[in-house]
Amino acid sequence: MNGWRVFATAQLPDGAVLAAPVIHKLYRLPSSSLLFDSAGPYLDARCTNTGHVPPEPDCECGLYFWAGPLPINLLREGLHAPVLAEVEARGRILDDPIIKEREPFGVPQRAGELxxxxxxxxxxxxxxxxxxxxxxxxxxxxxxxxxxFDGLEAA
Structure with missing residues (x-):
């Protein structure tokens, strides 16, 4: 399943890396759990609560993304984080009913790997x-x- 995700960046000694666009103090997560510092295009979800394989229906873990065409509102309203990524979701994919009610860009999905x-x-x-x-x-x-965003057309 193809889709879209936004990322923040973090600076490490060997250069910039992608980071989850949330404030780790707000969610009380270790900041290292929000960094994607491995080489290569594959990002794996990790659950910091119970250690199960993400995503699970009764947990908020997983890598969030918007499925399908790029939502026009995402480009109109601007990004919450500076990096826009086109992604392919792999593994188990779930809708996120918790965020569904407050998300202006459409229904987000959660995947185990992007x-x-x-x-x-x-x-x-x-x-x-x-x-x-x-x-x-x-x-x-x-x-x-x-x-x-040169070369992009939103739905």
Whole structure:
């Protein structure tokens, strides 16, 4: 299943890495559980609560993404985090009924594994470090306070 996800970035000694776009103090998670610092395009979910294989219906674990075409509102409203990723979800995939009611971009899904297909990053930042994932990295453009993603069309 193909879809979309946003990421923050974190700076490590060997360069930038993708990070979950949440504030770890708010969720009381160790910050290391929110970093995706392995090389290659595959990201695996980890559950910090009970250690089961994510996602599980009674837990909020898993890698969140929006399935299907890029939601137009995601581009209109701007990103919550600076990196937009096109992804392919693998393994078990679940709807997230908890977030469904408050999410303006559509119903998010949760997967056990995501394969990165393409990254769009802020101009002049972090692209060299993000090449560790082995996927195309394209800078997005900021014009008049609005981000533009070359080569993307939203549904």
């Amino acid at each position: 394969r990165l297909r393409h990254l769009w990053t802020p101009p002049n930042t972090c692209a060299p470090g993000l090449r560790r994932y082995g996927v195309p990295v394209t800078p997005w453009r900021l014009v008049g306070g609005r981000a533009y």
